Amino acid sequence: MAIDPGSRTLLPWLRWGGTGLAAGAAVASVLAATSSGLAAYYARMIVIPNRRREDLEILAVAGAPGERRVVLPANAETTVPGRYALYVDGGAHRALIGEILSLDGSTVTRAVTGGDETALAGAVRGWWSGDIIAEPAELGLDHEDVQVGTPAGLAPAWRIDPADPGAPEAATWVIGIHGRGARRSETLRGAAVMHRLGYTMLAISYRNDGEAPRADGGRYGLGGTEWRDVDAAIGFALDHGAERIVLLGYSMGGAVALQTVDQSSRADRIAALVLDAPVVNWTDVLGYQARLNRVPDSIGQFSQLMISHPAGRAVTGLAAPVDLKSMDWVSRADHLRTPTLIVHSVDDDFVPAGPSEELARRNPEFVSFVPFERARHTKEWNVDPERWEAVVADWLPTALRAATPAPG
Incomplete structure (x- = not known):
């Protein structure tokens, strides 16, 4: 979901004036279109239901059934104690992940405590989740x-x-x-x-x-x-x-x-x-997410306007604008x-x-x-x-x- 237009904000360029007015207007039009396009893309990302991405590499799976362990990249999610699920094959299979067995800085080894252990053994990527109870x-x-x-x-x-x-x-x-x-x-x-x-x-x-x-x-x-x-x-x-x-x-x-x-x-x-x-x-969350994804403030604010204003429906596909103020x-x-x-x-x-x-x-x-x-x-x-x-x-x-x- 990261968007990197390469500039902190595009709005100052839209006010470009002085000499070369025609060229300035042309550039401003291009930048305005770019700004609108990026805002529209980000607005749609917010309101369109997304599918989970298999963004976690599975480095190794070892051990006999009942004693399996999985080696994963060490990151802010995989190194937190607790019980989790590792979904693979587009979410069709789920392995249950337990205690941390070892941590060497770049990788973490954790116990596999149940679920679809066989499917995990053949997987190369998956996604990490707290949703560990299927039914x-x-x-x-x-x-x-x-x-x-x-x-x-x-x-x-x-x-x-x-x-x-x-x-x-x-x-x-x-x-x-x-x-x-x-x-x-x-x-x-x-x-x-x-x-x-x-x-x-x-x-x-x-x-x-x-x-x-x-x-x-x-x-x-x-x-x-x-x-x-x-x-x-x-x-x-x-x-x-x-x-x-x-x-x-x-x-x-x-x-x-x-x-x-x-x-x-x-x-x-x-x-x-x-x-x-x-x-x-929601305004706070969307602003935070925009900064996290390096979306310029102006683009993030424009995307919120598209979501909350009736005129934005043609872009977002929303049946009705979202009243962010009431939320x-x-x-x-x-x-x-x-x-x-x-x-x-x-x-x-x-x-x-x-x-x-x-x-x-x-x-x-x-x-x-x-x-x-x-x-x-x-x-x-x-x-x-x-x-x-x-x-x-x-x-x-x-x-x-x-x-x-x-x-x-």
Whole structure:
């Protein structure tokens, strides 16, 4: 996604005047076209669902089945302790990766703890992920494949039942909302603790994620359209015995959750939010990503204008402009009146934790911020699952008890 136009900004050239006016105007036209083209490309990159790239080289795989180990380039992801997945063959196969066995500076050797070990042995490249649970059966939890009727069509979901479906806690339904470029399995890292708390969980898909139907020109609404599918999931839960709802959102799923509590006619049934590395200010995230990818400030700002202005629809392919202003929850901190827990790693290099912390500082009555370290983006559970689950288990029941009871 890196864009390197070779200049910090192109806008000063567009104001070029003086002698040689005709030549200056011609150059300005070319530069304006280039600037617009780069901005359009970057804007489309933001809203078009992307496929994961196999960007991690697999240097070696050794050992007998059950004792396999993999050698990988040592980088900021592969050298962090915890449990991860290494996807190969375009995501068709997944090996589970465990402890670090050795680290020599340029390479790291880690244990292979399960998954498709045979496929890993023949692979040369893959991608690193915190999404290590493919389906609820891997957790030993009773579940049912269901379909949620959304405005985009039928969307597959997993309904995970608690051990005692007749207990009062079972009437609390947790709706898992995955992030950008991910699938519903991402939210299963929160399923075990929700099950222990006695809650029912619904891990959903939503429009344009590769599982749910395509809609809105196949573009992400960054939460501005996806919330309607979450709203439909809330309706499904209420129709099946739910009395109150908890939204569990990861990354962009956090933005979707916030839009749901802001826009849904059923918002009064949402008793709490649990957000992992959420996007609470898209303008901040997009600006950060532009700088990270060496996109000039002017191009990044122009791309945001294309996304948020009706005139940009012809370029972005969006069915409707994205209201980035309404998704700035730092500025709108006092509008959030739903108890919210934010878990966010301070070294997140994709969605910076600063806005999450600032939101909690501005709205301490409703927002609790718990920082993690070394987890980078949405891998807090992978680094320290015991702490992640303890934080949720300590906060959520208390927040639900304090919440105003929803109408029956």
